[in-house]
Amino acid sequence: MIEVEHLSKIYGSTPAIHDVTFRVEPGEILGFLGPNGAGKTTTMRILTGYLPATSGTARLAGFDVHESSMEVRQRIGYLPETPPLYPEMTVESFLYFVARIKGVERSDRRNRVNIALERCNIADKRKVLIHKLSKGYRQRVGIAQAIVHDPPVIILDEPTVGLDPRQIIDVRNLIKSLAGEHTIILSTHILPEVSMTCSRVAIINRGRIVATNSPENLVAQLGGGSGYELEVDRDVIEVKNLLQVLPGVRFVEAVAENYLPPNRHLIRVVSEPGTEPGRDIVAVLVGAGVGLYEMRRNRVSLENVFLELTTTEKTLESDPSEPRSQADSPVLADTQANVSEPHAGEGAQS
Template identity: 75%
Template sequence: MIEVEHLSKVYGSTPAIQDITFSVEKGEILGFLGPNGAGKTTTMRILTGYLPATSGTAKIAGFDVHENSMEVRQRIGYLPETPPLYPDMTVEGFLTFVARIKGVAAGDRSQRVESAMKRCNILEKRKVLIRKLSKGFRQRVGIAQAIVHDPPAIVLDEPTVGLDPRQIIEVRNLIKSLAGEHTIILSTHILPEVSMTCNKVAIINRGRVVATNTPEQLMTALAGESGYELEVEGRFDQARLLQIPGVKAVDALADEALPENRSKLRLTLEAGHDPGREIAAMIVGSGLGLYELRRTRVSLEDVFLELTTEEKTINLAEADQAYERAQAAQREPSEPAEADNSTSQRSDPDPTVINPSPADADPEGDAR
């Protein structure tokens, strides 16, 4: 439905976006994620025909954005960061006006306007002047004008900026309800919006796309830093935990608030392994008190910070393979490790966990 290949935009000698490539299938919601100034708005403006690209191609429903601009505009709905509303018009009057200029046939306008207001839950505000609406309702009217001509593709640029928590939830649910019938690109730098709304993510940093995949697969690709945190009572040879398949490293965590004779440990796992049952069996079988066993998983925030604070990219093939290994490990759990008193087979284990200290991000500003 939406295909972007090697898209670039240069202002003088300053590149705003460079060699961007991604695609969105019919009915998907793509989260276009990146820090402020990364190039999100520039990309959205090119896709919607507001800005020409320096090089590369973008197609909406098979039509080239540059060569078939009018065809694309009939098939796309766009909500800029600031909704393009006329404050002295009523909600219904404004949507009727938008439907007319977007080429909706006169006989269909009333039905399309009614449908857009119903989907955006603004029917009770149809006769209200837009300037009298709250910010949340104005945002709903902005989304309604983007869908009033029933386009197959919708581009939403920061649709929840400035909304309170309740309004954010309402707009999020509205966007999710549009999926299936419409293909949606949701441009944002707010991570919870992506993880709760989108089934595919493209992360852009300093004008380049550094990762494109499902949120689950992106998180699996960085699963080397996932693991468990334990709180145990009693003395214990930490090296024994390295005998458990999938445990890569063991670290002691400092915690002055812990009672005497208790300790906290962090276990780092190899990708595709989840030996939680075996860990608990070894601790309990050794006669220790197990006060806490908590899974620490890589989040979308971890992926975002990893990719936008350092010059890194995720290998998509490796991400897919890691995800498949993780799924297979969940379907076929390994046997519990025996809780015995044998010593570790590994001499001088190195439980070091590498936690990179990201450099301060300094993304170049977007040309707006």
């Protein structure tokens, strides 16, 4: 449904995004993650036809974004970070206006507006002027305008900004309910939201895609940091010798902690990816008469993966179904320093 290949955007001599390649399958929710300034908004503006690319291609619902811009816009619902609202209009009249300019048939407009109002839980605000709404309700109206014409592709840039916890849950459930019928790209800084909502994740850092996969697979790829923390009353060297030989144990190390009582030590056991040596650890320690006061499981989270990939130059192996970027090729990687020429008539846009 969405295919992005070798997409780049250059502002003067500064690359905003470089060789971005990913795809989103029909009915899928893709979480698009990255720190501020990483290139998320630039990518989404290109996909929605708001901004031309310098090089590369993007296709939505079978149409090229550059060559068939109007066809793409008819098939896309877009919520930018700041909702595009007319504050002097009522909620209902604004949604009718959006439905009309999005090409919804007159006979179907009332139905589409009512569905959007109900799905976003703002039906009781239909006659209220938008400027009188709270920030949270304005955000909901922004989501409603993105879905009022029932587009096959929906792109949401920080859709839960300004919402309270209850509203965040409602919006999360709304987005999940749209999956299957719609293909969705969701940009957010709330990582637990991605884990609970998205079937796949693309992480962008410094304008480049550094990982694309399911949240579970991304965590598994950094699963070498998973393991256990043990509080024991035996000599550290002795405990290390007992545990280091166990299947599934990668390494054992002591952790300095001043709060522990005398003669107690904190031990960290790091396990091999995909292994669960917890039962063997307990059995060996108990069998050797080691006093085990506490045992905690440490798991790598999506937040760990995000921090690892956006604070270093590390790139994880992407989902095998993803198209290879030019940067994956040692022959083509060196050519990336030479920026491709812009599309005819575009130049460097800001």
